Amino acid sequence: MPKDAAVQTMTQAQFAKHRKVTPKSVTKWKQAGRLVLTADGLIDVKASELLLDERPERYRGGVTQAGGNKPEVTPDLDDDGNLSLADAIRRKENYLGLQRKRDWEISNGEWVRVEDIETLVETTFRAVREKLLPIPVRVQMSMPPEVAQLAHDMTQKHLYEAMQEIYEDGMKTCNDIEDQAIFMAKRNRRS
Numbered sequence: 107m108p109k110d111a112a113v114q115t116m117t118q119a120q121f122a123k124h125r126k127v128t129p130k131s132v133t134k135w136k137q138a139g140r141l142v143l144t145a146d147g148l149i150d151v152k153a154s155e156l157l158l159d160e161r162p163e164r165y166r167g168g169v170t171q172a173g174g175n176k177p178e179v180t181p182d183l184d185d186d187g188n189l190s191l192a193d194a195i196r197r198k199e200n201y202l203g204l205q206r207k208r209d210w211e212i213s214n215g216e217w218v219r220v221e222d223i224e225t226l227v228e229t230t231f232r233a234v235r236e237k238l239l240p241i242p243v244r245v246q247m248s249m250p251p252e253v254a255q256l257a258h259d260m261t262q263k264h265l266y267e268a269m270q271e272i273y274e275d276g277m278k279t280c281n282d283i284e285d286q287a288i289f290m291a292k293r294n295r296r297s
């Protein structure tokens with residue numbers, strides 16, 4: 107096949123010569139889902155080059171052949187808006203890879219569940235509250251009777267205000283963590 111602009115598809119060997127790489131590299135790209143294949147197994151040159159050019163200039167310590175401004179790749183959709191088989195397979199493999207990565211990170215303790223953090227904050231707050239609530243009574247008991255009730259009421263008022271602030275700050279932190287987790291999940295779904 108000639109290498110002019112009219113060429114739309116190539117075999118793996120032709121594509122290897124076209125990209126000036128070994129056929130083994132083309133096979134790896136195919137297995138990694140970096141090539142767009144036609145229904146008859148040939149490589150769609152234009153779409154595959156776009157996918158390959160999306161890679162960063164530095165990849166695993168080496169330098170990729172592509173660089174500079176990289177065009178945005180849009181999946182090939184048929185008339186009904188469905189993905190082509192190659193795009194569907196590539197998308198599926200990408201999401202499975204992301205899922206395996208997430209599972210590995212979870213098993214290594216790099217992720218924590220928001221519910222676990224909320225439970226920890228609530229348990230800690232309850233323990234602090236249980237320690238602080240008896241303080242007004244202790245203060246009242248150690249004071250002379252004429253100022254004991256006033257000391258109790260003032261201490262209790264300040265403790266309740268402080269506990270309310272701590273609780274609100276804790277809930278704000280939990281909500282911020284949850285919002286960030288939701289944002290990250292949405293961002294990962296888009297990529």
